[in-house]
Amino acid sequence: MSNAAAPAGATPVVDAERITYTDGTLGVPDVPIIPFIEGDGTGPDIWRAAVRVLDAGVAAAYGGRRRIAWLEVLAGEKAQARVGTLLPEETLDQIRAHRVAIKGPLTTPVGGGFRSLNVALRQQLDLYACVRPVRHFRGVPSPCRRPGDLDIVIFRENVEDIYAGIEWPAGSDQTLALRDFLGERFGVRVREDAGLGIKPISRSGTRRLVRRAIQYALAHGRPSVTIVHKGNIMKYTEGAFRDWGYELAREEFGDRTISWQEVAERHGGTVPAGRLLIQDAIADIMFQHLLLRPREHSVLAAPNLNGDYLSDAAAGIVGGIGMAPGGNIGDGYAVFEATHGTAPKYAGQDKVNPGSVILSGVMLLEHIGWEEAGLAIVSALEDTIAAGRVTYDLARGAERDVEVVATSAFGDAIARRLAAG
Numbered sequence: 001m002s003n004a005a006a007p008a009g010a011t012p013v014v015d016a017e018r019i020t021y022t023d024g025t026l027g028v029p030d031v032p033i034i035p036f037i038e039g040d041g042t043g044p045d046i047w048r049a050a051v052r053v054l055d056a057g058v059a060a061a062y063g064g065r066r067r068i069a070w071l072e073v074l075a076g077e078k079a080q081a082r083v084g085t086l087l088p089e090e091t092l093d094q095i096r097a098h099r100v101a102i103k104g105p106l107t108t109p110v111g112g113g114f115r116s117l118n119v120a121l122r123q124q125l126d127l128y129a130c131v132r133p134v135r136h137f138r139g140v141p142s143p144c145r146r147p148g149d150l151d152i153v154i155f156r157e158n159v160e161d162i163y164a165g166i167e168w169p170a171g172s173d174q175t176l177a178l179r180d181f182l183g184e185r186f187g188v189r190v191r192e193d194a195g196l197g198i199k200p201i202s203r204s205g206t207r208r209l210v211r212r213a214i215q216y217a218l219a220h221g222r223p224s225v226t227i228v229h230k231g232n233i234m235k236y237t238e239g240a241f242r243d244w245g246y247e248l249a250r251e252e253f254g255d256r257t258i259s260w261q262e263v264a265e266r267h268g269g270t271v272p273a274g275r276l277l278i279q280d281a282i283a284d285i286m287f288q289h290l291l292l293r294p295r296e297h298s299v300l301a302a303p304n305l306n307g308d309y310l311s312d313a314a315a316g317i318v319g320g321i322g323m324a325p326g327g328n329i330g331d332g333y334a335v336f337e338a339t340h341g342t343a344p345k346y347a348g349q350d351k352v353n354p355g356s357v358i359l360s361g362v363m364l365l366e367h368i369g370w371e372e373a374g375l376a377i378v379s380a381l382e383d384t385i386a387a388g389r390v391t392y393d394l395a396r397g398a399e400r401d402v403e404v405v406a407t408s409a410f411g412d413a414i415a416r417r418l419a420a421g
Helices: 043-062 077-083 089-098 117-124 173-186 203-219 238-253 260-266 283-292 304-317 355-367 371-386 392-396 407-420
Strands: 020-022 025-027 033-037 069-072 100-103 129-135 151-157 224-229 257-259 276-282 299-302 325-329 334-338
Touching: 033 043, 033 089, 043 355, 043 371, 043 407, 089 100, 089 117, 100 355, 117 334, 129 203, 129 304, 151 203, 151 304, 203 224, 203 238, 203 276, 203 299, 224 238, 224 283, 224 304, 238 257, 238 276, 257 260, 260 276, 276 283, 283 304, 299 304, 325 355, 334 355, 355 371, 371 407
Parallel strands: 033 069, 033 100, 100 334, 151 299, 224 276, 224 299, 257 276
Antiparallel strands: 020 025, 129 151, 129 325, 325 334
């Protein structure tokens, strides 16, 4: 592993300190050590651009009073090549020690091979909330007429549901044994050539996710939290997710929240001032609402698979996952990440959009209480796009003349705006 240092050959920061966590609160020094994982494929390209922007944003907001000491830790192909394993225990130890980290995309095979490194990080650190803010940035082309109407934050459960990874292939001893057990014990018939998986959704896991979603909505002045589920079919998993979410809202936030049923029955369909609306929506209808009624939703709380689909679908409405940030947050630990894949065919070409990692870095800055730096970066990013300097993905749908620039040039343009104030 590297010493605490900024990338690109910078001198190590000798006065850097670790972020601490006491009684549910982060203690952030003026020069925190923050681990980063470059990522695979295009990861090194987008990280080099993103870190210049993040450093420029901190400098613009705080001058020399605050800085970040970046500490490289290894995962993925780089870790395999250097230390012979895809996710070294030392990487997990470093993230635990420093509390907050950021990463580029890591390779995940489809079908066979090793399980997702992203999932492994989330499970090992119990990062149970995948937080995905989705909004339109000025100048980003969109297939929709009014992409600015969509401004939501999705809280997706991150370690249960399909991400529990409890499944076996068709024909395996485990599948055959489970199939026989289901048939003999419960009279359930499963085809002989089926693979089998188990979908756990727990009351405790649901409550902590919904709690975090409600806390976020209250802290940020959001008007509603929508519990998204497929409870009309899966009544004892996703239906229970809905019921447990309402239960948590009543028990822990009853003086500040109100259900849609209460609004309709007691308040004539108008949410009382000072109350956060708790409502729910069936998952398939939620997709339609994103397109037709986006202003009716502000914060979403969803089980893993629903949240996964909705996050990328919502990102498509506002221009694509190249501009979609994400954070994996637990109690005391957080890892922010690019939400897209590694795009290996573009690796080393200095071509792809670094926006996802830049905006994930903005989430990181907000998480540690450095909101001023995050706001400065978003403003400079929007101004750069509005000025017509964009990467190839943002140029594809543009309805105006734009200049297509490289990954590094895009990052440099944002950093220059930050330096210029």
